[in-house]
Amino acid sequence: MNRRSFLKAGAGAAAMAALGTRRELVQKVLGKTATRGKVLVLGFDGLDPRLTQTWMSEGKLPTFRALAARGGFSRLGTSTPPQSPVAWSNFITGMNPGGHGIFDFMHRDPKTYYPVFSASATDEAVKTVRLGKYVLPVKGGKVRNLRKGRDFWQILEDHDIPATIFKIPSNYPPVPTKQRTLAGMGTPDLVGSYGIFNYYTTEPLELNQDVGGGRIHMAYVIGNRVDAKLPGPVNTFLEDRPEAEIDFRVYLDPSEPVAKIALPDQELILKEKEWSRWARVRFPLMPTQNVTGLVRFYLKEIRPAFKLYVSPVNLDPADPALPISTPESYAAELEKRFGPFYTKGLPADTSALDNDVLDEGEFLAQDDQVLEESRAMLEYELKRFDSGLLFYYISSTDQRQHMFWRLLDEKHPMYDPALAAVYGGTIERIYRETDDILAQALAAIDKDTTVIVLSDHGFNPFYRCFNLNAWLKAEGYHVFANPFKKEERGLGFPSTDWSRTRAYGLGLNSLYLNQRGREAEGIVAPGAEAEALAREIAAKLEAYRDPQTGEQVILRAAVARDVYSGPCVADAPDIILGFSRGYRISNSSPLGQVNREIMETNNEKWSGDHMTAAEVTPGIVLTDRSIRAEAPALYDLTATILQSFGIERPADMVGKPIF
Numbered sequence: 056m057n058r059r060s061f062l063k064a065g066a067g068a069a070a071m072a073a074l075g076t077r078r079e080l081v082q083k084v085l086g087k088t089a090t091r092g093k094v095l096v097l098g099f100d101g102l103d104p105r106l107t108q109t110w111m112s113e114g115k116l117p118t119f120r121a122l123a124a125r126g127g128f129s130r131l132g133t134s135t136p137p138q139s140p141v142a143w144s145n146f147i148t149g150m151n152p153g154g155h156g157i158f159d160f161m162h163r164d165p166k167t168y169y170p171v172f173s174a175s176a177t178d179e180a181v182k183t184v185r186l187g188k189y190v191l192p193v194k195g196g197k198v199r200n201l202r203k204g205r206d207f208w209q210i211l212e213d214h215d216i217p218a219t220i221f222k223i224p225s226n227y228p229p230v231p232t233k234q235r236t237l238a239g240m241g242t243p244d245l246v247g248s249y250g251i252f253n254y255y256t257t258e259p260l261e262l263n264q265d266v267g268g269g270r271i272h273m274a275y276v277i278g279n280r281v282d283a284k285l286p287g288p289v290n291t292f293l294e295d296r297p298e299a300e301i302d303f304r305v306y307l308d309p310s311e312p313v314a315k316i317a318l319p320d321q322e323l324i325l326k327e328k329e330w331s332r333w334a335r336v337r338f339p340l341m342p343t344q345n346v347t348g349l350v351r352f353y354l355k356e357i358r359p360a361f362k363l364y365v366s367p368v369n370l371d372p373a374d375p376a377l378p379i380s381t382p383e384s385y386a387a388e389l390e391k392r393f394g395p396f397y398t399k400g401l402p403a404d405t406s407a408l409d410n411d412v413l414d415e416g417e418f419l420a421q422d423d424q425v426l427e428e429s430r431a432m433l434e435y436e437l438k439r440f441d442s443g444l445l446f447y448y449i450s451s452t453d454q455r456q457h458m459f460w461r462l463l464d465e466k467h468p469m470y471d472p473a474l475a476a477v478y479g480g481t482i483e484r485i486y487r488e489t490d491d492i493l494a495q496a497l498a499a500i501d502k503d504t505t506v507i508v509l510s511d512h513g514f515n516p517f518y519r520c521f522n523l524n525a526w527l528k529a530e531g532y533h534v535f536a537n538p539f540k541k542e543e544r545g546l547g548f549p550s551t552d553w554s555r556t557r558a559y560g561l562g563l564n565s566l567y568l569n570q571r572g573r574e575a576e577g578i579v580a581p582g583a584e585a586e587a588l589a590r591e592i593a594a595k596l597e598a599y600r601d602p603q604t605g606e607q608v609i610l611r612a613a614v615a616r617d618v619y620s621g622p623c624v625a626d627a628p629d630i631i632l633g634f635s636r637g638y639r640i641s642n643s644s645p646l647g648q649v650n651r652e653i654m655e656t657n658n659e660k661w662s663g664d665h666m667t668a669a670e671v672t673p674g675i676v677l678t679d680r681s682i683r684a685e686a687p688a689l690y691d692l693t694a695t696i697l698q699s700f701g702i703e704r705p706a707d708m709v710g711k712p713i714f
Contacts, residue, residue, distance in 0.1 A: 093504040096446040101453035102510035116490040126679035132688030133512040136564035142511035143224040148204035149693030149708035153619030156203040159562035217443035228378040242400040245348040245368040253365040268406025281305040287338035299338035325354040333395035347371040370398045403454040437499035460663025510674035517664040520641035522650040523560035532558040543649040565628035610635040611668040633668025684713040
């Protein structure tokens with residue numbers, strides 16, 4: 056019997072107390088208690104308070120406006136820095152990064168100076184045996200969630216309060232719990248990346264390596280047939296660890312714009328400009344082992360050029376190769392009801408749009424698939440939402456603002472009047488869609504449900520790029536072994552002279568000192584010397600002005616000890632960069648590369664962003680309750696949720712209830 060059924064049948068007790076007029080939220084069932092009061096949380100990634108308030112006042116978000124009128128609406132303090140994995144970790148734990156230990160999308164390995172994923176790590180088998188050409192794992196090998204602290208749904212579970220957590224970011228792999236959870240942002244594709252598409256074409260095309268996210272395969276049409284291979288995960292069962300792959304063929308109709316895609320165990324018929332259904336693909340690893348994934352094909356063009364897009368290989372929810380849900384059966388339950396669905400953390404393929412593999416309409420068609428899928432599952436969860444808490448996350452708000460801000464803003468370097476005439480309303484339309492989703496949810500809940508709508512951060516234009524390591528080099532804090540070398544595009548700083556380098560940048564907002572005893576070749580003494588150097592660099596960063604505009608590029612260069620508290624402060628970057636409105640780190644800087652120029656114009660379709668100082672891009676909170684807090688923040692909502700169920704917040708939580 057699952058937890059919700061257990062509570063509903065009255066076989067256990069979940070004593071609850073809520074607020075104000077909702078204090079009596081327990082109902083006796085067979086001498087035990089089951090919750091009547093509920094909390095619904097809708098997480099719309101990246102909803103911006105300026106845009107939201109504008110469209111509310113213009114009557115374009117009627118449900119938002121009506122809910123705000125009877126409850127409350129406020130700007131919501133985001134994290135430092137306002138990156139999604141950091142911000143959502145604040146909300147999940149009720150702590151700041153010094154408590155939960157997630158400081159950026161990317162952290163660094165101080166032993167190698169290489170970038171590493173911040174939120175999860177994969178440990179390979181510590182013991183193996185050889186069987187011919189195969190290497191078989193015997194002991195060890197697992198994926199770990201690196202976030203510290205306890206998640207609010209674990210605390211709810213301690214008090215026997217059921218929760219469903221749908222695709223909340225920064226919960227991959229899902230933390231141990233008996234609650235229903237499905238992993239969201241941070242969940243990789245089958246090859247272990249944040250999403251690698253494959254594109255087969257007869258036209259030469261180069262990917263923007265700073266943007267990445269895909270692989271181009273030259274295709275050859277011979278006798279109206281294209282032979283191709285779909286790459287999959289690394290085969291760790293073989294000593295040389297080759298990529299597993301699948302052979303497939305595309306048969307082109309000689310006269311009509313139609314093709315047949317022949318996979319080893321299925322065939323798909325597509326017209327030009329048509330998306331396929333999900334195709335389940337199986338990559339052979341060894342005679343008794345294979346791994347399954349899901350892909351969608353898009354036949355972009357047959358002739359004169361052949362162009363076939365294949366989505367990143369998503370984990371198969373019916374048989375996931377990596378953990379994506381709790382209990383394990385939850386993902387399979389959804390797949391059984393809805394069929395295959397997107398499992399990659401951020402499903403919309405922004406890299407394909409940025410690299411001109413998909414155009415604006417094709418990108419939106421793909422993201423519409425994501426949104427349609429999400430709304431159907433939300434309806435399903437709302438129908439069985441009879442107790443406890445339901446959290447539901449929507450990613451499309453964030454992804455569309457990243458990619459279409461350029462068509463909302465005539466000042467943007469990538470503004471295109473012709474495209475704006477067609478797609479200039481894309482961001483407004485997704486905000487209207489959130490209003491419709493809220494209406495859908497409100498229609499499904501009862502009077503005993505507290506409603507919280509939130510975004511983790513807002514948005515702003517991304518006009519100009521700052522190359523952190525180029526600035527550090529120009530200021531003498533980062534030194535190349537060869538003084539005549541102007542740039543470095545490799546990983547791990549292969550050109551750097553660490554015996555003379557005092558600082559380096561890795562990640563989207565992070566600067567590290569080359570500290571003795573911490574970094575492999577550190578030279579900066581910890582303590583007073585490191586403190587003085589950090590404050591010197593921070594002051595210079597805040598004083599730097601864009602030579603093209605004269606504007607301040609970095610509004611806040613925060614020293615970690617000034618803004619963080621908790622047991623993980625020692626692991627933080629030494630300085631956290633908070634950019635002014637219109638500015639962001641360059642695309643190459645997060646991986647530690649060193650460009651020639653300090654400043655560049657952003658000429659990418661990724662045109663909106665939120666890597667600013669926290670005060671520049673707050674999120675929103677909208678609720679059916681009156682908000683008493685003057686300046687609510689993300690971690691305050693965690694304490695609010697616990698208070699709504701009569702639970703005292705743990706001592707390590709920094710947030711306070713907003714009601």
